[in-house]
Amino acid sequence: MILSRLLASLLLVAAPAAYALDFKSVGSATVILYDTPSTRGTRMYVAPRGMPLQIVSTYGEWVKVRDMNGELAWTETKGLSARRNVVVRTPGARVHAGPDDASQVLMTADKGVVLELVDPAAITWVRVRHRDGILGFVRSNDVWGL
Template sequence: MTHLRRSIQPRSIAMLAALASMAAGPALAQAIEFRSLTEQAILYDTPSEQGKRLLFLRSGTPVEIVVRVDKWVKVREPGGSLSWLESRVLANRRTVLVTAERAAIRREARDDAAPSFEAVRNVVLDLVEPPSLGWARVRHRDGEEGYIRINEVWGL
């Protein structure tokens, strides 16, 4: 019995890598966009005020932008469901929502840093600086600032 061995040429490997990067390119190029609500907002099942009202979100809540259609935006809310809301209620201001039961906000971006304050689940915090090395700098509405682990918030 004769065994045939096929070797892959370097040129073939380069071509396969190029094809893979082209296929993944658009998906990798699209960044997730988050915005925060300027006021309490109604989420609908369709892009229309005549649609079914699904839920209300409070002012400051971060939402993920999925698609824009005229004056409507399809968003993913912190609970994970997809709904529509009017684009006029979106701000460029960025916030995050605490998802941990209790999150220690630290004075520095280190686990052993002194705590600045503590936030509980569903507290909305302003995002002061983009996340870096697993931490995000945040500010409470009372003015206290610090760093929170990015795995303890939603909206990044």
Template sequence: MSERLRRIVIAAALALPLAAAAAEFRATSDAATILYDAPSARAKPLFVYGRDVPLETLVSVEGFTKVRDSSGTIGWIANRALADKRMLVVRASIADVRANPEDGATVVFRAEQNVLLELAEPATSAAATATPGWVKVRHRDGQVGFVRVAQVFGL
């Protein structure tokens, strides 16, 4: 492999984590949010989401945003149906939400797969960066705790 090609491959490999870290997420704001196959209200409806479902935003065009959900489904949603609220969805079969960001901490509650949790503290806050791999969440019933980042989608 030539030196130039080797440098390009290394640069591309180093850029991948940056691209993943730059992902933006928004949540559905309506009780019934339609996912379309194209950026138009006249396009074919693919799916209907409930409120507060976290979606990764891929690209925005006039009036619509292309999104990806936790299962990998990609489609278009009207911008007015997306909120800046940060929600997470449990991807693991069961996620232990703990009192402190450590494996030995008391379990506050257990969340099953597909349960929605609100991001209680930005992942970039001082507390979050002091405990990498964990994120502070809030259940709709008011319970608050820490869950492993690998067990949720929406960050």
């Protein structure tokens, strides 16, 4: 009895760590973010093409999303793409040729720059591609959208 309660408690504690966050990116056109799941709701702001958004919940053809600043809003599912992007959150984030600080710096990205996520399974360093074609690695804590 005590062992089964202990095991159940451990599973509850471990469950959130095993849950993977769901991210999508704004598709080929900008999308409007609303305060409710309806075009009759108040328009909060326009999300630019490629912006990563965390999917919080789904309601029919609408999704509740969280942006890099933690703001919650609703948008239509059809405006989002499965393509994964990240956005730089650290000013002057360095994109390296390899997954370590000693490798050549290929570029420096300002806060807010959107990068395509090439390898979503990486942990400490993530492989990214800039729209200019530069392919490299950035520290995962320098970007948002993972």
